[in-house]
Amino acid sequence: MKIDLSNKTALVTGSTMGIGFAAAKQLAEAGANVIVNGRKDEATEKAAVAIGEKARGIAADLGTAExxxxxxxxxxxxxILVNNAGIFVPSDFFETGDDAWEHHWQVNVMSAVRLSRALAPKMVEKGWGRIVMLGSESSFNIPQDMVHYGVTKSADVSLARGLAKRLAGTGVTVNSVLPGPTLSDGFREMISDEVKKSGRPEEEVAAEFVMAERPTSIIQRAATVEEVANLIVYTCSPQASATSGASLRVDGGIIDTL
Structure with a gap:
């Protein structure tokens, strides 16, 4: 299968690192002109330069309407709009105040709402478009140490399903992609102390974490950002024209359901 996105423009939010960067890079490799987004000018420009001539950067904090x-x-x-921007901060339910809930909601949900609402109409006019929401296995497998995060990721899946119905028959598809534990920059930082202390390879420590915290994992390891990006890029492709309103799992089999 050859995915050709020539003459398409893709916006990937939160794409200076991790899954977002990998998705932006692969979209550019498929021929798309890619808009890279991050909160800081320097990081955004650095990511765009790393991707190459098909990319340009726009720095903006998507945690606000402004x-x-x-x-x-x-x-x-x-x-193509990939709503990847997101945050996660572990915190016990009883110690998580309104400010934390609101911040997660604004970044993880409202940024996707605002951008989709603004950009989808032109896609409809052209009769073609792709919108992808980054959910998580936590959308269904709500983590007890991040209830606030799990709620926002469930909302992203609901947003994708509802918007797909609203855009039925227009040529614009809307789906959510649900990663599991992934060797992103944030995950690497989380396990960095154990890697240094033990001297073991990063992948081995990551796999141990997955099996301790997500024992239903079938692949029994963390995914790479490229593996998650593969599914995102397919979902953005012309070949995925019959897929809309779906929650597409790249969670390593963690969600224990058929």
């Missing part, structure tokens, strides 16, 4: 508007003004029309 930041979303800044991104929209500079981005213009896009054919």
């Amino acid at each position: 930041g979303c508007e800044k991104l929209l003004e500079q981005a213009g029309e896009v054919d």
Whole structure:
């Protein structure tokens, strides 16, 4: 299968590192012109340069309506929107205040709402478009130490399903992609102390964490960011035209359901 996204413009939010960067890079390799987004100018420009001539960067904080508007003004029309921007901060339910809930909600959910609402109409006019929400296995397997995060990821899956129904028959598909534990920069930072202390390979420590915290994993390891990006890019492709309103799992089999 050859995915050709020539003459398409893709916006990937939160794409200076991790899954977002891998997705932006693979979309560019498939021929798309890619807009890279991060909160800071330097990191955003560095990521765009690393991807190459098919990429340009727009720095904007998507945790606010003003930041979303800044991104929209500079981005213009896009054919593909990957709502990847997100945060997660472990915190016990009884110690998580309204501010933390609100911050997670604004970044993880409302950024996707605002950008999709603004960019989808032009996709509809052209009769083609792709919108992808980054959910998580935590959308269904709510983590007890991050209830607030799990709720926002469940909302992203619901948003994708509802918007797909709203855009039925337009040529614009909307789906959510659900990663499991992934060797992103944040995950690497989380296990870095154990890697240094034990001297063991990063992948081995990551696999041990997965089996301790997510024992239903079938692959019994963390995924790479490229493995998650593979599914994102397929979902953005012309070949995925019959897939809409779906929650697509790349969780290593953690969610124990048929």
